[in-house]
Amino acid sequence: MKKFITALLIIASVIVLGYIMVADAIVTGTKLREINAEWGIYLEWSFYILLGVVVYFLLLRPLIIVLCSPYYSLAKYVDTNYKNAGASHRVNVLIKNKAITDLTEIELLKDLKRKGEKEKINKRLYILYHGEIKNNIDKIIVENAKNALVLTGVSQSHLFDSLSVLVTNFQMIKQIVVLSGFRPTFFRLAKLYLRVLISALVANGLSRVDISSLLSSSIKGLGKVLTDSAVQGAVNALFVLRIGILTRNYIYAEKKTDKFDIRTTAFAEAVTLFPNVISILITQPLSALFNLLKPEKKEIVEKEEKIPATWSNKKKSG
Numbered sequence: 001m002k003k004f005i006t007a008l009l010i011i012a013s014v015i016v017l018g019y020i021m022v023a024d025a026i027v028t029g030t031k032l033r034e035i036n037a038e039w040g041i042y043l044e045w046s047f048y049i050l051l052g053v054v055v056y057f058l059l060l061r062p063l064i065i066v067l068c069s070p071y072y073s074l075a076k077y078v079d080t081n082y083k084n085a086g087a088s089h090r091v092n093v094l095i096k097n098k099a100i101t102d103l104t105e106i107e108l109l110k111d112l113k114r115k116g117e118k119e120k121i122n123k124r125l126y127i128l129y130h131g132e133i134k135n136n137i138d139k140i141i142v143e144n145a146k147n148a149l150v151l152t153g154v155s156q157s158h159l160f161d162s163l164s165v166l167v168t169n170f171q172m173i174k175q176i177v178v179l180s181g182f183r184p185t186f187f188r189l190a191k192l193y194l195r196v197l198i199s200a201l202v203a204n205g206l207s208r209v210d211i212s213s214l215l216s217s218s219i220k221g222l223g224k225v226l227t228d229s230a231v232q233g234a235v236n237a238l239f240v241l242r243i244g245i246l247t248r249n250y251i252y253a254e255k256k257t258d259k260f261d262i263r264t265t266a267f268a269e270a271v272t273l274f275p276n277v278i279s280i281l282i283t284q285p286l287s288a289l290f291n292l293l294k295p296e297k298k299e300i301v302e303k304e305e306k307i308p309a310t311w312s313n314k315k316k317s318g
Contacts, residue, residue, distance in 0.1 A: 006190050013197035017162065020204055024159035025051055058167045062174035066189065072182035074129060074252055087121045088112055093181035099133055129180070134248070137176050138273070141244030144172040145237040145277045153233025158207045165203040165236055169196040169243050176247050184250035192247055199239035206232045237277055241270035 025048070033044040072090075091108045094100050100108070108128075111121040151164040173192060177183045184192070212219040212227040219227055249262040 003187055003190075006187070006194060010190060010194050010197065013194060013201065017197055017201055017204075020201075021159060021162055024157075024162070024204075028157070028159055054163070054167070059170050062170045063193075065174050066177050066183055067186075069177050069183040070181075071185060074126065087125060090125055090181060091121070094128075094133075097178055097181060099136065099179045099181070100128065101132070104128065104132065129252070133180060134252070136179060137244075137248050140172060140175045140179065141241060141248070142273060142276045142280060144168050144175075144244060145240040145273070146280050148240040149233040149237035149277060149281065152203055152207075152236040153229040155207070158204050161207045161232070161236075162200045162204040165200045165239070166196065168240055169199065172240065172244050173247050176244065176251070180251050182251065184247070184253075188250045192243060192250070195239075195243055195246070199236070199243065202239065203232070203236050206235060234274075238267075238270050238274060241273050241277070242266050245269050245273075 029044040029047050032047055033040040035043060091112060094108075095105055108121065108124065111124060148165060148168045151168070152161045155161050155164065173196075183189060210228070211231045212224040215227065245266045246262065249266065253262060
């Protein structure tokens, strides 16, 4: 019954969001066509083609990659007392996806060559997933949340807000799945993408709301624009953080009873990660500016004076 309801909600969300986005796209295309009577039509159709390319490469393709990824669960390591087979495949996937450091790669390959080390290498993989790989996944989540904050904060378009949230979440889920080497179950993926669709609808709705007027009637002018942009960006970033954490937790779930804890703690963890998003948003431009203004170190090559052979011979003979 839950699967049937989830499927209905996904279909309804796709229809509603698709209708809104198509309507916004037609409005934008019409405005482009009205720019010029002669070549405006070409500008309009170029926009539609570009939109189609974005949908295929940034939405459909990441979705296909995720769906075609193998299903696996870290619970198998625990349930089988770290004696589950498939360690060599997991190691090869991590190496192929460059999810681990060179030193870790060397250690894992050494363990694979030793016979009878199945339990040891599975324990090492379990620790690795909860350490190095989990930290890398958190970096992916924070980076994508930052992108959502900037894109939806700067944007003044309903269509661009929805598309930005969709693209950011689809890319993030793909990156997490590719890095870990496996995906959650299809049912959990369906619930994830349902949340993505809902977050895109929320982003579209927020862009239509006069947020600053709801907060205070005294906010006007530039302050009004900045307030609306900041609130929209922050809300969308929190949605991205929560979806990213859910994706990670679905992959890392070790027991069936974890599903309740996963949902209840995801938002709290998203709130705790949000300051990291703000920190990166501030430090990255400053770091880039510092590197740009930093003077290049010029290598001073000192020329060594060569002692003539005749002089050295004279000195020896004397």
